[in-house]
Amino acid sequence: MKLNDTIVALATPSGAGAIAIVRVSGPDALNIVSPLFSAKSKKPLQDQPTHTLHLGNIMDGERTLDEVLVSVFRAPKSYTGEETVEISCHGSPFIQQEIIQLMIRKGCRAAEAGEFTLRAFLNGKMDLSQAEAVADLINSENAASHQMAMQQMRGGFSNEIQKLREELLNFASLIELELDFAEEDVEFANRDQFKGLVSKIQTVLKRLIDSFATGNVLKNGIPVAIVGEPNVGKSTLLNALLNEERAIVSEIAGTTRDTIEDEMSIGGVGFRFIDTAGIRETKDVVESIGIKKTFEKISQAQVVVYLVDSSRIKSDEKRLREVHIEIEKIKNKFPQKPLVIIANKTDQLTEGEIEHIKSEIGNISHTSLQLLSAKTGNGVEELKEKLLEFVNTGALRNSDTIVTNSRHYASLLKALEEINKVEDGLNADLSGDLLAIDIRQALYYFGEITGEITNDDLLGNIFANFCIGK
Template sequence: MNQDTICALATAQGVGAIAVIRISGPQTIEIVNKIFKGKNLHKQNSHTIHFGTIRDQDLIVDEVLISLFRTPSSYTREDTIEISCHGSDYIIQRIIKLLLKNGARLANPGEFTQRAFLNGQLDLAQAEAVADLIASDSEASHQTAINQIRGGFSKQIAQLRESLIHFASLIELELDFGEEDVEFADRDDLRQLIHKIQSVLVPLIDSFEMGNVIKNGVPTVIVGKPNAGKSTLLNRLLNEEKAIVSDIAGTTRDVIEDELLIEGIRFRLIDTAGLRKTSDTIEAIGVERTLQQMEKASLILYLFDASEVTLTEIEGQIAEFNAPYMLIGNKVDKLSSEEKSRFESQYPGIIWISASENQNIDALKNTLVRKVKTKEIKSGDTVVTNLRHYQHLLQTNESLSNVLEGLAHSITGDFLAQDIRFALHHLGEITGQITTDDLLANIFSKFCIGK
């Protein structure tokens, strides 16, 4: 496959000022040289830029800049050229057709990054982080992706695997001398090593909850009785008129979603139909969808009209929640201090707001962040955001726990070796030292074409 020379548009589709077309493979320089009128690219150094024209025979297609990267000093470790042309769809298609006509083929999704992995430029965890970096939409998601691309996570995994390989080889050696009852791997040293590895694994596993928040956002459902002010609250949080607000109970009959970014954390806000029994068929469907969203929520904002609800009603409602929740008392401007104290004596964590008066909304946002931000993510921290990595870390930890259990029961080296092999296998799957074609196809098919 790597004998092919591939090409693709590397910038977003659509008309723009500039577009970049990427070409990579053994015939890159020869193919581009055939259609480029300027300097002879065969004679130019790596990491140089050249002005000229792309021509279809004698017809000028566009004036361009050619960025030349020679193997192995390129993203793919192959000869690579990026053509910066004007962003006309017509020009882009003309240039790509010329490249195909002269021996290139269209790249598959993620094929440039896949070649970078296959050629040893990136390991698999770093390659996956490239997609995360492209998709990052907050400071936190950008920071974690950058750290992984720079190899922070991979280095930790490689160090764990390397230390375990040493003991695995000693135990395998014991198996070769099985009839002589020799012991090359000191069991106490092995036990200490497993504990040391798990002391690194467990924080990585625990970081996935925060990593998932950073990468995918927090599904946050706003629930409450009709006319509690849910739609008004959504509009205040988003600072726009996203939902229709009315004094008529049951106005919201379907799920309304939008995203709110606070201090690098993305909240996927979901406004829902009011919780009540109703004979209205359409409203009943809305209530059912509310219940479905509550089942999928990572955080529930229970909003109640402080001037109408009773403590018994609140208690009955929150008893049905299966996710962490926040109690938000709306229309606080209608309450006396004594009435507020009565609620707070039962539920001291209540956040008081007036959605219609835009009162205390900033404090609510700060509380939202504190609710999910279990720790600060600092530059250089390793946070697991990839479900595949998380699953392999769990399986590694399970295999190592089996090794410890085996040591406690003095089982034979062949069973210890098997569990250690499992641990090594799962660590190797994370960084790509152990892969299958199906795994690679699944990972890189999710990339955009041109990356």
């Protein structure tokens, strides 16, 4: 795409609304908009200072398109770093398109997806990781994902990377200088200090890499698989959690033949609940496929919720043993996954029967047990609190840097690999020219994250995922 022309796009969602914003950015933004804008003050728009608002009409010849409010942002004090004009018009889709088409006829080009933010990056208004955080901020659906995107957009992550890169670059420069004086056998880079720096970089990189496990699930929603035998109340529980009739509930066993997923926020953290087909022996081909999918979803989930129908096992020792076997199967197959056992339908039990089930299931499973009635809603809030306990939000509360972007994660892994090679080289007392090769590679991967090192394909892949107008 050309990046030295003037572009236009709708910056607000398409469709009817109270107002809409048409954004124009580029070297001729003011020159194009000014003749089309009749200000109430009668002052020419191109003579107005930056960060000012002006009331008037957008005119197409003698025809008035709309009464608008125009914002002026002069380079470099704008989002893109270019001359920028934002036209706040009434939110009629017809008016929006009339204004955009008028701007295109007068010399603007329709913006590509993410082109305003791409220009902000190319003009030094933000680095690449901050630009990517803009897309995450737009797509954030809960407090956790919003907080992580804000922290990254403010430069928290890139600042950490930039500091490491600068310190490594200083030592790299000294080692490169040694190569110029190879015949004199001079050492400019203190090897002990360099070992200390390498150790520090390794510690920071490992912390950032480890944070991706938390960041990725917080960003995309923590998957929770709801499993159990048929007709124990899994779909009823999903509906109770979501507070809506999302899944079909029936007394007929095996109603859920496929997985049903939906999301909600608990304590500012996104959870993705997966209602699965009941686990049982069956000759029904379709139900068998559903049960196979259930185990696939358990493997993908971060937390497993296993439902037991307490009304069936309150006085049936055989059923109790069967439940115990199923629980042990899941624990043995997925030993690392948090498992919550729920005794459902407790509204049908007496106090004595509840105590008996608590004792029996608690003894055989050695796993967290929650008492609940999905039908009445009793215990649902307690379950939500229990699910929050499994989420590592400590780093979030402490405003630590959390990596959420898989591209950053891959670059961090490669940078750590190169730093480990540098450490091995220092321990083996390798010459400066060999150390310099691995240092340059580590610097390359740091630069990939912040955007010091880019190519057209990389930028194309990143900004293609943005919405048009941003």
